[in-house]
Amino acid sequence: MSSTFYNPKDKIKIFNTVVDPVSEKESREILSGFLDEGGFHWIFTPNTEIVMALRDDAEKAAVMNEADLVVPDGIGLVIGSKMGGHPLEERVTGYDLSIYLLELAKEKNERIFFLGGEPNVAAEAKKRVEEKYGPIVAAEHHGYFKGAHRGYENSEEEAAVIRAINESGASILFVGLGFPKQEQFLLNNRDKLENIVVAIGNGGVLDVLAGKAKRAPDIFIRLHLEWFYRLLKNPSRIGRQMAIPKFLWTIARNKKAVTVVKENRGGSHES
Template sequence: MEVSFFGSRVQALSMDQVDAYLEEALVQGKKTRIYTPNTEIVMEAKDKAWIRDLVNSGDLRLADGIGLVIGAKMKKIPLEERVTGFDVSIHLLKLAQREGYKVYFLGAKEGIAQRAAQEVEGDYPGLVVGSHHGYYEKSSLDQDLTQDEEEIIEEIQRLQADIVFVGLGFPVQEVFIHKASQRLGRGVWIGNGGVLDILAKEQKRAPEIFIRLHLEWFYRLIKNPSRWKRQLAIPKFLIQVITKKNAVKIVREDFNENESKGN
C-alpha cells in the first residue's frame, strides 16, 4: 500500500518486507534508492514540487517519523509501522555480511566516515571497502556533476560497492543518490542522515525507552534545544492533517515493485 502525505508517497511496508525486497534487489543487481521521509521532509515537499518529485522517485520510500504514522491513523489509514533509516542501515550491514556484499560510506565531517568504517569493522570484518567525507563540492539537481562528485562515483564503481550509505542530510543526499545511481545503474543506495555519526560513536542514538515510546524526536530536542524550530514541523503537520480533507490518502492498495521504480 502507498499513502500520500500532501503528495509525498510513502510505502506502508514492514521491516520484514523491506528485508525481503532488499535481498532480492541485491541478488538481481537492481538499482534501489531508499529514501526515508519524516514530517519535516513532507512539510518541505508540500510546497516544493521538485522536492516532492525527488522523494517520489525513490524505489523504497519509508515512513521514518512517528508523525506520519500518527497522521495516517488519524485518517484511519493502516500505516502501522515506522521503518527508520537507522534500522534499515543496520539490516543492510547484516545482510551484506551474511551474503558477502561490499559497502561504501559517504558523508559527515572529515574523518567520521572513516571512523565509522573502523568501528563497523569490529562487528563486520572486511565489509566497508571505502569511505569519503561529506565536505566536497556538490551540484544541485539541475546541474552537472562536479569534479568531486565524479571522482567519488568513480571510486564507488572501482571498489564495486553493492551498498552505499549517503549521509549528507536532506535533500543533498537524495540529489546525489538520484544522480549517482543513474550513472552507475546498480546498487542499493540509502540516504541515512546522521547514521554515520552514530556508527562512528560521534553521537548516540536515543535510549531504547525513547525509541519504544516513539519519543526519539524529544530526546534529540533535549540533547540539542536549538532544534526546536525544526520540531514545529510535527504539530504543523498534524494540524493540517486534521483541517485538510485529502491531506493523507491511500493512492495504491498494493505494493508493485515494478511500478514503484522512479526514473
C-alpha cells in the same frame, strides 16, 4: 517500485509524499530481494519534517516518489496516516534499515561504501563497523566535496567520488549528506553508479556508527520519543521539531491530505 519480485501494496500519499505501507520485517525482505535481483534501487526515508518540506514543493516530491522503497521514518507520519483514515503499518527507520544492510552485507558477502559526514567520520565508522561485522566496508569518503547537490555542476571532485565508488566494487551505498542533498546526489548520479544495487540516504547514521553522535536510549525509542530526546540534548532544534505538531494539526483540519495511491500493472492512480 520497479522490482520484479515484490508485488507492491497500495501506497499512502501524505500531502505530496507517497509512502509504502510496509512493516520493518517486509522492508528487510525487500532489501534482501533487491540485492538478489540486481539493478539499481534507492531507498528514501522521509520523516515528518521532510514531508512538510515537500508539501510546499510538489515538483521535488514527485522526484522523491520515484524511489524504489519509501519508508515512514517518523512516528508523526504513522499517527497522521491513522488520523487521515489510511494507516501506515508502522514506523520504519532509516537507521534500522542501515543496520540491517550491514548484517546483509556480512551474510551475503556484499561490500558497502560510506559517503558523508565530516572528514574522518566515515573512516572512523568504517573502523568500528568492521570490528563488529568484518571487512564489509569497501571504502569511504567524507561529505565535504563539491558536487551538483551543492550547486557545483560537473565538478571534478564529484567525478572523483563516483570513480572511487565504482572502483571499490561496493554494491551497497550509504549516503549521509542530509536531506535533500543525499537524495539529489543519488538522483544526479544513479546512472553513473556502475555496481551499486542498494543506495540509501541515511542522514546522520555515519555519525552514530563512528561514535560521534548517540542514538536515543531504548526507552525513548520504544515510546516513539526520539524527537523529544534530541530536543532535550539540543534545545536549538525547537524550530525544526515544531514541524510535528504543525503536521498533525494540518491533517486534523484536512483529513483529505492523506489519500491512497492504487497500484496496478498499468501504473498508479489516486483514490
